[in-house]
Amino acid sequence: MAKHITLIGGGLVGALLAQQLAGRGFAVDVFEKRPDPRIAGFTGGRSINLALAERGLQALREAGLADDVLQRAVMMRGRMVHTRDGRSGLQRYGVDDSEVIWSVSRGALNMLLLDAAEAAGVNFHFGQSLASADFDQRRMRLVDELGVSRELDAPVVIGADGAGSALRAAMNAYAPLGERVESLGHGYKELEIPPAGGLSADLVGRSGGHDQFALEPHALHIWPRGGYMCIALPNTEGSFTVTLFLPAHGPHPSFDTLGSAGTARAFFEEDFPDLLPLIPDFASDYDGHPVGTLSTLYLDRWHLDGRALLVGDAAHAIVPFHGQGMNCGFEDTVVLASLLAQSPDDTAGVFAEFQRIRQPNSDAIAAMALENYVEMRDSVADPHYLAKRALGALLAERAPGHFMARYRMVTFTHLPYAYAYERGRAQDVLLDQLLRGSTDAGTVDLSAAVDALRATLPPLPDLRHG
Structure with a gap:
């Protein structure tokens, strides 16, 4: 008999995780408080569209959905910066059109993922809100739109119900998770x-x-x-x-x-x-x-042994300024589905390993998202920032095995977020040293800069797979 998993939340991360788990032989039931958006229309109440990057695309590839999603997306090559005096200029995200991000509709993507999960055998229950959970008895109580409640067995429950997670609240009431918002x-x-x-x-x-x-x-x-x-x-x-x-x-x-x-x-x-x-x-x-x-959400613990686990925004909601919230959540699903497939009878071990792998990376992207807000609203028009960006591009061209802009590491590779964060900080220190306060990258001796780079930092790991 297939191992049964209960999922709370049928949004983007919940639907993709459900599809991946069903494809690995698990029996999956998903309970979503909102009505079925394919019938009632999408009422997400949040950002209308999202930025899809390589990490999210890789998760969709593994689910067999990337091509379908890209047909419904618009390519974005970079930031078009509009100054106060009406001028505008493009700052590319990557080196060429192989390194772009995609604008996708949250509602259309959610509905596509719901269809795919249902086709994989997932059972969805819409209009069902989690009212309470008894983790000792491994049962939960749900309430529908009319206030009618029912209780169900839930030996293993995963919360993908977003930043305002009802499952997180129930877990925190049972055993404090060290929550900080x-x-x-x-x-x-x-x-x-x-x-x-x-x-x-x-x-x-x-x-x-x-x-x-x-x-x-x-x-x-x-x-x-x-x-x-x-x-x-x-x-x-x-x-x-x-x-x-x-x-x-x-x-x-x-x-x-x-x-x-x-x-x-x-x-x-x-x-x-x-x-x-x-x-x-x-x-x-x-x-x-x-x-x-x-807001940014931090938790000390994401799980209650093998009984309950939080993923995506329910575990590590971040601000949107790096366009990585969905991508990070999708990356969660790949890691978790793989771990569960390897050890389906050891959910306690799997949940602990999942947090061990993912928490340093979610902390890193949370920090980078906060930094990117300052970059987007201030630095994109700052001469020193632009000089560092130009010098970084020259170093990446001259020594691609030693230098890659942090944004590119985050957005176009599978290198762990934690690695990209630390490597980016080290590279930033080096760029400041090389420029010595100048706002003109042309004043830097490139040959000497490449030598300093290679002497200061080790080579980059495999850029595509981390």
Whole structure:
């Protein structure tokens, strides 16, 4: 008889994990508090689109879904930085079009993953909220939309139910997990740039129809303003999802001081004059969309021996500024499914090993995501940052076995996040030493810089597989 696993949460990570476990012979039941989005429509209440990078793509490849997802995605080659004076310029993410990220619809991806999991034999139960869990008896109580409750056996339960995880709350009440939530103190609000042209959605493919988009489609657009910013990600039908990131409280500008569309419009006229005309429904978007919160979640323990485990955002929610939250969660599913397939009867050992492998990496990407917010809102327009970026690109070209920008390690390789974090810090120190305060990479003797690099840092490991 197949070993049974209960999953709480049928979002992106839950659905992909369920599919991978079913494909390895496990019997899987998933309980999701929301209605089935394929019937009721997607009501995620969170960011409309996400950045898919190599780690997430690899998980989708292993699930046999990468091609299907990419057909519904828009390629982003780099950051298109928009300055206050109306100029813009592309800062590539990678060396060429083999190193790009993809803008994907959260709702469309979730529905694709649900279909794939069901096809693999997963049983989904929608409209079912976890009310309580008895870990001693290995049972849980669920409540439906009408308030009707039922109890079920759940010998092994995995929580993929996001940052507000009900399973985490139940586990923490049973045995404290060492939970810490660190608020960024900034919030976000989503707006929309509609399609520019008249093409129907089914004519806009993976490459996009350029006359359909109001901005360059193959880029993540950033309006950095030092301390705050706007970004815009393309959607396949020609629109862009715009996100305003601001301090939640405090002096102007903050969401406290921009309480209505009227005050926000005046702020946009001053700070984002080239962006505002592209958002014709600014007032209804601004007043109609809530301010989202931004926090980082840390836990000392992710599991209760072999009875319960947390994965994805339920274990390690991060801020979105490296575009790695989903990718990190998808990487979780690959590691966990493989471990469980190797030792299906030792969930306690598997859960402990999963945390041992993944926690240093989730801590590292949490730190890098926080750093990347500062980079996106401030540094992308800073001359010293641009000089380090230019010098790094020259070193990567001259000595590719010894230098790779940290962003590329995180986004385009399978090197552990923890390695990318530490290697990136060491490389950054070296770049500062080589530039000696200059804002012109051309002043650096490249031959001497390569020699210093090779003398200072060991060669990089296998860049693709870590």
